[in-house]
Amino acid sequence: IVCVCVCVFIYFQQRNLEGYVGFANLPNQVYRKSVKRGFEFTLMVVGESGLGKSTLINSLFLTDLYSKDYPGPSQRIKKTVQVEQSKVLVKEGGVQLTLTIVDTPGFGDAVDNSNCWQPVINYIDSKCEDFLNAESRVNRRSMPDNRVHCCLYFIAPSGHGLKPLDIEFMKRLHDKVNVIPLIAKADTLTPEECQLFKKQIMKEIQEHKIKIYEFPDTEDADDNKLVRKIKEKMPLAVVGSNVVIEVNGKKVRGRQYPWGVAEVENGEHCDFTVLRNMLIRTHMQDLKDVTNNVHYENYRSRKLAAVTCNGVDTTKSKGQLTRSPLAQMEEERREHVMKMKKMEAEMEQVFEMKVKEKKQKLRDSEAELERRHEQMKRNLEAQYKELEEKKRVHEDEKANWEAQQRILEQQKLDASKTMEKNKKKGKIF
Amino acid sequence: QTKCFFYRSHIGEQGEGARAVPLAGHVGFDSMPDQLVNKSVNHGFCFNILCVGETGLGKSTLMDTLFNTKFEGEPTQHNQPGVTLKSNTYELQESNVRLKLTVVNTVGFGDQINKEDSYKSIVEFIDAQFEAYLQEELKIKRTLHSYHDTRIHACLYFIAPTGHSLKSLDLVTMKKLDSKVNIIPIVAKSDAISKSELAKFKIKITSELVSNGVQIYQFPTDDESVAEINSTMNSHLPFAVVGSTEEVKIGNKMVKARQYPWGTVQVENENHCDFVKLREMLIRVNMEDLREQTHTRHYELYRRCKLEEMGFKDTDPDSKPFSLQETYEAKRNEFMGELQKKEEEMRQMFVQRVKEKEAELKEAEKELHEKFDRLKKLHQDEKKKVEDKKKSLDDELNMFKQKKTAAELLHNQAQQAGGSTTLKRDKERKK
Numbered sequence: 001i002v003c004v005c006v007c008v009f010i011y012f013q014q015r016n017l018e019g020y021v022g023f024a025n026l027p028n029q030v031y032r033k034s035v036k037r038g039f040e041f042t043l044m045v046v047g048e049s050g051l052g053k054s055t056l057i058n059s060l061f062l063t064d065l066y067s068k069d070y071p072g073p074s075q076r077i078k079k080t081v082q083v084e085q086s087k088v089l090v091k092e093g094g095v096q097l098t099l100t101i102v103d104t105p106g107f108g109d110a111v112d113n114s115n116c117w118q119p120v121i122n123y124i125d126s127k128c129e130d131f132l133n134a135e136s137r138v139n140r141r142s143m144p145d146n147r148v149h150c151c152l153y154f155i156a157p158s159g160h161g162l163k164p165l166d167i168e169f170m171k172r173l174h175d176k177v178n179v180i181p182l183i184a185k186a187d188t189l190t191p192e193e194c195q196l197f198k199k200q201i202m203k204e205i206q207e208h209k210i211k212i213y214e215f216p217d218t219e220d221a222d223d224n225k226l227v228r229k230i231k232e233k234m235p236l237a238v239v240g241s242n243v244v245i246e247v248n249g250k251k252v253r254g255r256q257y258p259w260g261v262a263e264v265e266n267g268e269h270c271d272f273t274v275l276r277n278m279l280i281r282t283h284m285q286d287l288k289d290v291t292n293n294v295h296y297e298n299y300r301s302r303k304l305a306a307v308t309c310n311g312v313d314t315t316k317s318k319g320q321l322t323r324s325p326l327a328q329m330e331e332e333r334r335e336h337v338m339k340m341k342k343m344e345a346e347m348e349q350v351f352e353m354k355v356k357e358k359k360q361k362l363r364d365s366e367a368e369l370e371r372r373h374e375q376m377k378r379n380l381e382a383q384y385k386e387l388e389e390k391k392r393v394h395e396d397e398k399a400n401w402e403a404q405q406r407i408l409e410q411q412k413l414d415a416s417k418t419m420e421k422n423k424k425k426g427k428i429f
Numbered sequence: 430q431t432k433c434f435f436y437r438s439h440i441g442e443q444g445e446g447a448r449a450v451p452l453a454g455h456v457g458f459d460s461m462p463d464q465l466v467n468k469s470v471n472h473g474f475c476f477n478i479l480c481v482g483e484t485g486l487g488k489s490t491l492m493d494t495l496f497n498t499k500f501e502g503e504p505t506q507h508n509q510p511g512v513t514l515k516s517n518t519y520e521l522q523e524s525n526v527r528l529k530l531t532v533v534n535t536v537g538f539g540d541q542i543n544k545e546d547s548y549k550s551i552v553e554f555i556d557a558q559f560e561a562y563l564q565e566e567l568k569i570k571r572t573l574h575s576y577h578d579t580r581i582h583a584c585l586y587f588i589a590p591t592g593h594s595l596k597s598l599d600l601v602t603m604k605k606l607d608s609k610v611n612i613i614p615i616v617a618k619s620d621a622i623s624k625s626e627l628a629k630f631k632i633k634i635t636s637e638l639v640s641n642g643v644q645i646y647q648f649p650t651d652d653e654s655v656a657e658i659n660s661t662m663n664s665h666l667p668f669a670v671v672g673s674t675e676e677v678k679i680g681n682k683m684v685k686a687r688q689y690p691w692g693t694v695q696v697e698n699e700n701h702c703d704f705v706k707l708r709e710m711l712i713r714v715n716m717e718d719l720r721e722q723t724h725t726r727h728y729e730l731y732r733r734c735k736l737e738e739m740g741f742k743d744t745d746p747d748s749k750p751f752s753l754q755e756t757y758e759a760k761r762n763e764f765m766g767e768l769q770k771k772e773e774e775m776r777q778m779f780v781q782r783v784k785e786k787e788a789e790l791k792e793a794e795k796e797l798h799e800k801f802d803r804l805k806k807l808h809q810d811e812k813k814k815v816e817d818k819k820k821s822l823d824d825e826l827n828m829f830k831q832k833k834t835a836a837e838l839l840h841n842q843a844q845q846a847g848g849s850t851t852l853k854r855d856k857e858r859k860k
Contacts, residue, residue, distance in 0.1 A: 014519070014520050015496075015498045015500075015519045015520065015521050016498070017496065017497045017498050017521060017522075017523060018497045018498065019497040020497075020523070021495070021496050021497050021521075021523060021708075021712060022523075022708060022709075022712045022713035023474070023476075023521070023523055023526060023528050023712050023713075023716060024523040024524045024525075024526045025712075025713045025714075025716075026469075026474050026526055026528070026716055026717060027466045027469065027470055027526060029714070029715070029716060029717035029718070030465065030466050030469050030717055031462045031463070031465075031466050032652060032654060032655070033652070033717060033718070033721070034461070034462045034465050034466075035462050036651075036652055039458070039461045041458075060456070061452070061456055062452050062453040062454040062455075062456050063450045063451065063452050063453060064450070065450065087447035087448075088447055088448055088449070088450045089447045089448065089449040089450070090449070090450060090452055090456070090458070091449070091452075092452060092455065092456060092457075092458060092459045093459030094459070095458060095459040095461055095462060097458050097461065098447050100447075137743050138733055138736045138737060138741050138742065138743050139733060139743055140729060140732075140733075218471075276456075276457065277457070280456060280457045280458050280460075281457035281458070281460050282460070282464065283464075284458065284461060284464060285461060285464035285465050285467075285468055286464070286468070289468065289574075292574075293574050297570075297571065300569075301569050301570050301571075304569045305569055329760070329761065329764050332764075332768075333764070333768070336768045336771075340771060340772065340775060343772075343775070344775060347775075347776075347779050351779065351782065351783065351786075354783075355786055355790075358790050359790070362790065362793060362794060362797065365794075365797065366797055369797070369801045373801065373804050373805075373808070376808050377808070380808065380811055380812060380815060383815050383819075384815055384818075387815065387818055387819055387822060390822060391822050394822070394825065394826055394829065397829075398829055401829075401833060405836060408840065412843070
């Protein structure tokens with residue numbers, strides 16, 4: 001007899017270690033394995049044509065992602081395609097990164113831009129769908145993560161405020177992807193104009209309850225200070241350049257004007273460095289985590305809830321959502337079993353009752369026939385008796401009469417005998 | 430792949446074939462491993478060890494020695510009626526690394542007379558942890574990233590230091606566990622075996638494991654930085670260990686040791702036992718790999734089997750892949766169909782019963798009628814008999830009547846004649 005008594009004490013006991021055990025080496029193990037695996041990141045850039053999206057990407061990744069051989073979407077003559085992706089492999093310090101840049105040529109360029117966000121939404125959803133299907137297979141292999149981890153939204157440097165299209169787009173995408181709004185071509189704004197512009201934009205973002213990507217608080221006080229500084233600069237005003245210029249003996253990326261050079265990596269000229277540090281050097285992993293733990297999970301639970309409830313009113317019970325669709329079916333199966341039991345019991349009852357009725361009828365019928373039969377039998381017996389009686393009477397009568405007749409006969413005989421005698425005696429002439 | 434008409438991909442689509450581009454400077458994504466590590470450290474780590482072995486092989490002591498601490502528990506008795514698993518979770522910290530360690534012990538293993546079912550509770554426990562994870566993974570609203578993973582990452586299998594060979598219980602148990610958990614076999618209380626016997630013992634054990642097809646955990650050799658040490662260590666399996674929390678002064682240091690009259694066994698002396706090797710492999714080098722293997726191999730196997738059992742497939746009969754929605758919908762339709770079928774069957778069964786019962790009752794009714802028809806016929810016969818009798822009696826009566834009447838007539842005639850004669854006589858006489 002095997003008793004499966006599993007006691008799981010989940011009271012977490014703190015233990016102080018006397019001496020080095022060595023699991024402090026775990027982070028190194030994780031580091032080692034992650035380098036071996038390599039990394040992947042998908043960055044989406046959205047904005048009207050001419051806002052310098054491709055240039056910014058090239059500046060961020062210090063590469064000619066879009067070059068003569070692989071022209072950027074803006075170079076293409078036909079701008080009918082709405083979402084384009086380019087995948088490149090970059091290596092640095094032993095670390096390999098598969099970078100996917102998703103561009104949206106033609107966004108907002110039409111006269112009627114209603115629904116121009118739809119292809120973007122469709123793209124993001126389709127990547128989530130791919131991941132969901134891969135994750136849900138019976139035979140799962142390594143699942144490449146092609147989900148969009150970050151969406152840089154380019155705001156035209158009008159200096160006034162957000163355009164209706166900007167607001168509409170961000171509202172529709174903020175719960176599907178990490179949205180980081182950027183002021184493009186910031187070198188057309190003076191610092192003061194830029195400040196006002198930023199304030200205005202943040203105000204409008206708050207008014208419209210748009211949820212842009214939030215930097216997480218850390219446990220480290222210094223890190224938090226940095227985070228707060230970045231938050232104050234939002235939205236980041238950026239400048240990009242494909243051109244390297246010599247300034248004071250240094251080679252820098254910048255834009256050459258008659259009145260000077262706007263340096264991309266100069267923190268006093270624009271927030272490019274902040275963006276790069278945040279996007280690549282400090283928060284790339286967090287952007288992936290938020291995508292995985294928040295945006296993807298939202299997509300998944302919406303998708304599965306739709307499947308489970310099959311169009312049925314989803315306000316039925318919140319409890320359903322904490323179960324997997326399979327557990328849900330199990331529950332329904334159990335309910336069905338109970339329903340069947342009840343139905344069976346009812347049917348059984350009805351059946352028994354009907355049988356009883358019929359049997360009773362049969363018994364009654366039998367009794368009735370018995371009764372009648374008895375009656376007829378008795379009738380017959382009575383008749384029989386009567387007959388016997390009659391016969392007996394008749395027999396008596398007959399016997400009597402025959403006896404009488406015999407006497408009469410005897411008399412007659414005697415008489416005739418006497419007559420003979422007398423005749424002989426001559427008494428009779 | 431033009432799945433959606435509106436999205437087109439450049440050269441270098443899915444992963445392989447992404448074109449490599451050179452960088453004109455330091456971009457900074459080489460900090461990614463650090464970012465990942467920071468996240469893991471902030472989140473904390475989790476590791477679960479299962480110790481399988483007979484009572485008295487020093488399982489608890491070894492755990493205490495490995496983790497330099499005194500864990501729960503008193504020594505167990507030998508009179509357990511079955512095998513139970515006791516699990517304790519501890520929060521440990523070393524520098525900035527927090528580890529949630531769960532130690533699961535098999536209590537009563539090997540103590541019963543009939544050990545046929547000993548492995549069952551262990552397998553059930555391991556499966557239960559997989560199941561719990563699977564259930565969480567399948568939920569609609571799930572919180573996987575904050576889920577406390579209770580799946581067993583490493584199973585230390587304690588082999589009794591007999592010096593001869595593996596016990597059949599060991600072989601049976603390990604065979605049942607090798608597809609569910611990473612098994613690291615160790616020779617317990619190895620200070621009971623001499624060096625030469627130990628070498629032979631290890632060879633015997635390894636060959637028995639191989640010949641019985643038991644898959645034990647191999648320290649991974651695919652990563653160059655640890656390939657060499659791992660492959661060396663693989664050749665030292667099973668590790669012969671000695672555990673002790675007692676400290677003895679050797680030279681001017683206090684070391685963990687077991688003191689005998691003939692000498693002192695130093696736990697951390699690699700000449701005396703393989704404890705250091707075990708610690709190195711289990712904790713310092715391969716802890717993360719053990720966790721990863723559990724997740725990507727053992728858990729996937731469990732999950733695949735479970736889903737297939739439930740009727741899930743990846744492709745439809747035409748070998749086209751199912752989308753998740755299709756799969757669930759198909760499952761749901763199948764499920765609904767099944768329920769309806771059950772209902773139909775039950776109804777049919779009742780219809781059948783009703784029919785049968787009706788036939789039965791009809792049969793009874795028919796018999797009844799037949800019975801009464803027979804009685805009726807009998808009755809008819811009797812009636813006829815009576816009628817016949819009556820008729821014959823009536824005939825007789827009639828005949829008698831006739832006879833009587835005739836006789837009377839005759840008699841009357843005779844009387845008349847005789848009467849006249851008599852009259853004459855009388856008249857004569859009178860004259």
